[in-house]
Amino acid sequence: MPLSTTHRTGLVDQVIEQLREAIRSGEWPLGERIPTECTLVADLGVGRNTVREAVRALAHSGLLEVRQGDGTYVRATSEVSGAIRRLAGTELREVLQVRKPLEIEGARLAADARTDDDLTRMRELLDARDKAWADGRLDEYVRIDAAFHQATIDAAHNTVLTELYRGLTEVVVASVAATTQLDVPEPAPTGHHGLLDALADRDAERAADEVCAFFDELATRA
Incomplete structure (x- = not known):
C-alpha cells in the first residue's frame, strides 16, 4: 500500500483504522483480495493475533469477507454499506424500498438547492450513460x-443525506445492474430526463413525482 508502522498503544484499533483507510481510499479495491496475513504482520510490525483480531472486526462490520482456504476479500467500502448488504442480501425489492424514500427526498431538496454546475454534471452523466447503452457497454x-443517482443526491447539498447515500454505493450499483437485467431480452434504458427537467425548473414536487414513478415502475418488475 504501503501501511505505516503502528505505535505500541491500541494496536488493534490502529490496525483496524489503517486497514479501513486502505479500503476507503481504494488502495484495496472492492472485490479484490487483501495482502496475506504474513504480509500485513511484516508491514505493520505487529503480531499475528493483532492482525487476525483487526481482520475479524472488519469482517464482522461487513467490510471484509474471509474465505477459508482462499484469502480475505474487500466486501464493502463502508460499515453502512456492509450492514445494508447483510440485511438486504440479494433481495432487490428490499434495496429499492430503501432507495426510494431517500431519492424522493433528495430530488425535492435538489430542486431548491441545485446549482448550474450540478445540472451540467447530471447532463454529462446522462449523455454518457445513454451512449454506453447504445454501444452495448x-x-x-x-x-x-x-x-447519476449519486449526483442527484449530491445536488441536494445535504451532507448527512449525501454521506448516507454514499454508504449505499455497492447496493445501488448492484440494484442498477439487477434492474437492467429485468428488461432482457430487449432491454431499454429507464430515462431520467424528466427528473433532470424538473430540477432545471426548480419544481420540487414534479422532481419527487418523477423519482416515485421510476421506483414504482421498477417495483412492478422486481
Whole structure:
C-alpha cells in the first residue's frame, strides 16, 4: 500500500483504522483480495493475533469477507454499506424500498438547492450513460447510471443525506445492474430526463413525482 508502522498503544484499533483507510481510499479495491496475513504482520510490525483480531472486526462490520482456504476479500467500502448488504442480501425489492424514500427526498431538496454546475454534471452523466447503452457497454452503463443517482443526491447539498447515500454505493450499483437485467431480452434504458427537467425548473414536487414513478415502475418488475 504501503501501511505505516503502528505505535505500541491500541494496536488493534490502529490496525483496524489503517486497514479501513486502505479500503476507503481504494488502495484495496472492492472485490479484490487483501495482502496475506504474513504480509500485513511484516508491514505493520505487529503480531499475528493483532492482525487476525483487526481482520475479524472488519469482517464482522461487513467490510471484509474471509474465505477459508482462499484469502480475505474487500466486501464493502463502508460499515453502512456492509450492514445494508447483510440485511438486504440479494433481495432487490428490499434495496429499492430503501432507495426510494431517500431519492424522493433528495430530488425535492435538489430542486431548491441545485446549482448550474450540478445540472451540467447530471447532463454529462446522462449523455454518457445513454451512449454506453447504445454501444452495448452494459458494465459502464450501470456504473454511470449509479453515478447519476449519486449526483442527484449530491445536488441536494445535504451532507448527512449525501454521506448516507454514499454508504449505499455497492447496493445501488448492484440494484442498477439487477434492474437492467429485468428488461432482457430487449432491454431499454429507464430515462431520467424528466427528473433532470424538473430540477432545471426548480419544481420540487414534479422532481419527487418523477423519482416515485421510476421506483414504482421498477417495483412492478422486481
